[in-house]
Amino acid sequence: MTATPTTMTRRNFNKGVLLSLGAFIAGCTPVKILFKAYPDEFKHNHSLQDEMLRAFAATIVPGVDRNTPKLTQIYYDEYYPFASYVPFFISDLDSRTKKVFAGRSFTSLSQSDRERVVLDAFRNGDSIIQRIYHGAIYMTRLNIYAGIYDDSRGCPHINFHGTSQNFVPDQMYYPNAKQYFARQTSLSGNPS
Amino acid sequence: MQSNTLLGKLHFQEIHHKTTTMQTRRTEVLIIGSGFGAAAPALRLSEAGVKVLMIEKGPNIIPEKDFKMTSDPKYFLQYLKTTKSPQFDMMYAEGLGGGSPFYEMVSLRAPSMAFDQRDKHNKLFWGNITRSVMDPYYDLAEKMLHVEQIAEDEIPKTGVVFSYMMKRLGYSCDRARYAVQGCVGSGYCISGCTFGAKQSLLVNYLPQALASGTEILTDIEASFIKPIGFAADRNTETDEMSQIPYRYEVLCKNRKTNEEFTVEAKCIIMGGGTVGTAALLMRSREYLSFLSDHVGKNIAFNGSVKTIGLLAEDLPDADMVTGRTHPGMISYQFLETNGITISAVKSHPIHVVSAARFWEKETNDRPGDWGEAGDQLMKLYRNRMFILYALGLTPPLGKLHLRSNSVIEPELEITEELRHYYKSTKEILNSILTRNGCKLVNFAMLNGEGEDMEKIHFGTTHMIGSARMARNIGEGVIDYNGEVFNYPGIFISDGAAVPTSLAVNSSLTILANAERIASSLVHRFGRKTHSLPILSSH
Numbered sequence: 189m190t191a192t193p194t195t196m197t198r199r200n201f202n203k204g205v206l207l208s209l210g211a212f213i214a215g216c217t218p219v220k221i222l223f224k225a226y227p228d229e230f231k232h233n234h235s236l237q238d239e240m241l242r243a244f245a246a247t248i249v250p251g252v253d254r255n256t257p258k259l260t261q262i263y264y265d266e267y268y269p270f271a272s273y274v275p276f277f278i279s280d281l282d283s284r285t286k287k288v289f290a291g292r293s294f295t296s297l298s299q300s301d302r303e304r305v306v307l308d309a310f311r312n313g314d315s316i317i318q319r320i321y322h323g324a325i326y327m328t329r330l331n332i333y334a335g336i337y338d339d340s341r342g343c344p345h346i347n348f349h350g351t352s353q354n355f356v357p358d359q360m361y362y363p364n365a366k367q368y369f370a371r372q373t374s375l376s377g378n379p380s
Numbered sequence: 381m382q383s384n385t386l387l388g389k390l391h392f393q394e395i396h397h398k399t400t401t402m403q404t405r406r407t408e409v410l411i412i413g414s415g416f417g418a419a420a421p422a423l424r425l426s427e428a429g430v431k432v433l434m435i436e437k438g439p440n441i442i443p444e445k446d447f448k449m450t451s452d453p454k455y456f457l458q459y460l461k462t463t464k465s466p467q468f469d470m471m472y473a474e475g476l477g478g479g480s481p482f483y484e485m486v487s488l489r490a491p492s493m494a495f496d497q498r499d500k501h502n503k504l505f506w507g508n509i510t511r512s513v514m515d516p517y518y519d520l521a522e523k524m525l526h527v528e529q530i531a532e533d534e535i536p537k538t539g540v541v542f543s544y545m546m547k548r549l550g551y552s553c554d555r556a557r558y559a560v561q562g563c564v565g566s567g568y569c570i571s572g573c574t575f576g577a578k579q580s581l582l583v584n585y586l587p588q589a590l591a592s593g594t595e596i597l598t599d600i601e602a603s604f605i606k607p608i609g610f611a612a613d614r615n616t617e618t619d620e621m622s623q624i625p626y627r628y629e630v631l632c633k634n635r636k637t638n639e640e641f642t643v644e645a646k647c648i649i650m651g652g653g654t655v656g657t658a659a660l661l662m663r664s665r666e667y668l669s670f671l672s673d674h675v676g677k678n679i680a681f682n683g684s685v686k687t688i689g690l691l692a693e694d695l696p697d698a699d700m701v702t703g704r705t706h707p708g709m710i711s712y713q714f715l716e717t718n719g720i721t722i723s724a725v726k727s728h729p730i731h732v733v734s735a736a737r738f739w740e741k742e743t744n745d746r747p748g749d750w751g752e753a754g755d756q757l758m759k760l761y762r763n764r765m766f767i768l769y770a771l772g773l774t775p776p777l778g779k780l781h782l783r784s785n786s787v788i789e790p791e792l793e794i795t796e797e798l799r800h801y802y803k804s805t806k807e808i809l810n811s812i813l814t815r816n817g818c819k820l821v822n823f824a825m826l827n828g829e830g831e832d833m834e835k836i837h838f839g840t841t842h843m844i845g846s847a848r849m850a851r852n853i854g855e856g857v858i859d860y861n862g863e864v865f866n867y868p869g870i871f872i873s874d875g876a877a878v879p880t881s882l883a884v885n886s887s888l889t890i891l892a893n894a895e896r897i898a899s900s901l902v903h904r905f906g907r908k909t910h911s912l913p914i915l916s917s918h
C-alpha cells in the first residue's frame with residue numbers, strides 16, 4: 189500500500205501504521221506507507237539521519253557507545269516496516285526538540301534533556317506518534333541488548349557474550365551445587 | 381543413527397523435486413504434519429508395513445546447514461509463528477519436526493492430577509486414560525528421545541539458585557528431565573542445537589520412519605480435506621487395509637511453487653498441531669459438515685503466570701546466558717494445593733526484550749523501562765534478575781477463529797475463575813521472591829509493536845485440545861482412539877487431541893498419546909502386531 193496524507197483519511201493511516209508495525213514481529217507481509225510531509229533534508233541527508241538515530245539509541249540505552257558498529261542498522265532494515273518511517277520519525281524528533289528546547293538540536297542535548305524530548309512524544313503526541321516512538325524504543329532495545337546484527341559480539345554492555353565465548357563447566361555450573369538443593373518429591377523428576 | 385539422518389536429508393530433498401510433476405497420488409495413510417503427534421504414527425505404521433506419506437508445510441531442516449547460534453529475529457521468524465489476541469497468544473514452529481527442533485527439550489510426564497480432571501458434569505476429560513495407562517507409552521517415548529533426568533553437576537546456575545530459594549522456604553524442588561545427550565551448555569537451544577545434542581525428531585522418529593518406508597514431503601501444505609463418494613463408502617466393515625477404499629482426498633499446495641495436487645488416502649492422520657489441525661478442519665468444514673461443533677474450541681493452555689525480581693544480596697548469582705535454555709529444576713510443591721508447577725526462566729536477551737518491558741520503580745511520570753533507569757536494570761539482567769513462572773491446570777477456555785483461509789485468531793475470555801487463578805498464582809510466585817529477600821520488578825508483556833498487552837494475558841507454547849478426545853460428539857471431536865466422530869478413517873494424534881492442561885510442558889504427553897493412538901492403529905490396520913496395550917472401546 190502506498191499513500192500520501194492527501195489521499196488518506198486519518199482512520200486509514202492509523203490502520204496502516206498499526207498493521208505495518210504489527211507485522212514487525214508477527215512476520216506478515218509488511219504494509220508500506222510512504223509518509224512524505226516532512227522537510228527534504230530528513231529524506232536525503234543520511235549523515236543527519238544517522239547522527240540523530242545514534243543520539244536516539246544512546247537516549248534509550250545510555251551506556252551504549254555511540255560509535256558501536258551497526259547501531260542504527262535496525263532502523264533502516266527493510267525487513268521491518270519501521271524503515272519507511274525513519275525520515276518522518278527524525279523530523280518529529282527534530283521539531284519536538286525545537287519546541288521543547290527553544291530551537292536547539294536533539295544531538296546537542298544532554299541525556300536527561302533527550303529523555304524529556306522522548307517523553308514529550310508520549311505525553312503530547314497523538315496515538316500514531318506514540319506508536320512510532322514505542323516501536324522505535326522497542327527496536328532500539330532489541331538491537332542493542334540482543335546484539336541482533338552481530339551474534340559473535342552479543343552485547344558487552346550487559347555482559348551478554350554472544351557466540352564468541354566457549355564456557356568451561358566451572359563457569360557454567362556451581363561445583364558445589366548439591367548443597368543448595370531443596371528436598372525432591374521424586375527420585376526421577378516425574379512424581380506420579 | 382547418523383547415517384539415518386544423512387539418508388533422510390537426501391531423501392527429503394529428492395522427493396521434494398518429484399512433486400512438481402504430480403497431479404494426483406495415492407497412499408494408504410496420509411499424515412499431515414511432522415511434529416510429535418505425527419512422527420509416532422508415521423514410524424509405527426510404516427514399520428507395520430502400511431504405505432505412509434507424510435506432508436509438512438514448513439521447510440526441510442538440515443541441522444548442520446540450517447541451524448545457527450543467533451539472536452536474529454529474522455531467523456526465528458522463518459520458523460516460529462505466533463497467533464495473538466490482547467488476552468492470549470500461542471507460539472508454535474513450522475518446519476520439519478514441528479516444535480521439536482526449537483523446543484527446550486523439557487520432557488516431563490503429566491502428573492496423575494492432570495488425567496483426573498473433570499468437566500462441569502463431573503465426567504473425566506480423559507475417560508479411562510489414567511497416568512498408569514499412559515506410563516508404558518511415556519516409557520516408549522522417553523526411550524526414543526533418550527530422555528534423562530539432568531545430572532546434578534549440569535544444572536545451570538539459575539536452576540541452582542531457584543532450588544536454593546525453595547529450600548530456604550522449606551519447599552521441594554526436583555531435577556527436571558530432558559531429551560538431550562552430550563549438551564555443552566551453549567544456551568542456544570531455541571535457535572536449534574548446532575552441537576547435535578538435542579534429541580529432536582530429526583534424529584530419531586523421522587529418519588527411522590523414512591528408513592521404514594514413510595515418504596516425507598516438505599513445503600507441502602494440506603489445504604482442504606474432502607470425502608470421496610458417499611458416507612456409506614467411508615464406513616467400511618473391514619480393517620484390512622487392502623479392502624478399504626480410498627475414502628478421502630486432500631488438496632495440497634507446494635508453498636515454494638504454488639503448484640497444487642491431490643492426495644487420495646484410505647486414512648488420514650492429522651498432526652498439524654493444535655493450531656494447524658484446527659485450522660485445517662475449520663477450512664474443510666464445507667466438505668466435512670458433520671464434524672463436531674467443538675473444533676477450534678476447548679483449548680487448554682497450561683496457564684503460564686510469571687513474575688520478576690532482583691536477587692537478594694545473600695543469594696548467589698544466577699545466569700541467564702550459560703547452560704541449556706531451561707534451568708534444570710521444577711517444583712511440584714504447589715501442585716496438589718494450587719494445581720501449579722513452578723520453574724525459573726533462563727533466557728537470552730532476545731527472548732525477554734522482545735516479549736516484555738520491565739521497570740523497577742516509576743520515576744516522575746513514567747516507568748523507567750528505558751533511559752538511565754531501564755539501562756541500570758538491564759545491566760542486572762544476566763546475573764541478578766530472576767524470573768519465576770508457573771504452569772497450571774487451567775480450564776480449556778481458549779478458542780480459535782478462522783478469519784480467512786490463512787488467518788486464524790485466538791480468543792480467551794478472562795473468566796472470574798481465570799482471574800482468581802492468575803491472582804493467586806502471582807501471589808505465590810511473588811511471595812517466593814519476597815520471602816527470599818528479593819525485590820519485585822514491574823513488567824508488562826508486549827505486542828509486536830512494543831506496546832503493552834492486557835494486564836492479564838496468557839501466552840503459551842503448550843496449547844492443546846482444539847479437537848479434543850471425548851466420549852461423544854457432544855463433548856469433543858474425536859474418540860479416545862483418535863478417530864474423528866462421523867468421519868471413519870480420519871484420526872487426530874497431535875496436541876489438538878489432548879483434552880486438558882497438564883501443568884508441565886506438553887511435548888512428552890503429546891508424543892506418548894500419539895504412540896498410544898498409533899498402537900491402536902497398528903492393531904487395526906498393521907500387517908504386524910505391536911506389543912503395547914491397546915485401549916478397549918469407551
Ligand SMILES: Cc1cc2nc3c(=O)[nH]c(=O)nc-3n(C[C@H](O)[C@H](O)[C@H](O)COP(=O)(O)OP(=O)(O)OC[C@H]3O[C@@H](n4cnc5c(N)ncnc54)[C@H](O)[C@@H]3O)c2cc1C
Nearest residue numbers: 413415417437478479484485486602652653656875885887
Ligand atoms: C520455542 C518453543 C519451546 C518449547 N519448549 C518445549 C519444551 O521444552 N518442552 C515441551 O514439552 N514442549 C515445548 N514446546 C512445546 C512443544 O514444542 C509443542 O507442544 C509440540 O511441538 C506440539 O506437538 P504437535 O505434534 O501437536 O505439533 P507441532 O510439533 O507443532 O507440529 C505440527 C507440524 O504440522 C505442520 N502443519 C500444520 N498444518 C499443516 C498443514 N495444513 N499441512 C501440512 N503441515 C502442517 C506444522 O508446520 C508443524 O511442523 C516448545 C514450543 C516452542 C515453540
Ligand code: SF4
Nearest residue numbers: 563564566567569573
Ligand atoms: S545448550 Fe545443549 S542442547 Fe541447547 S543448543 Fe547448546 S548444546 Fe544444544
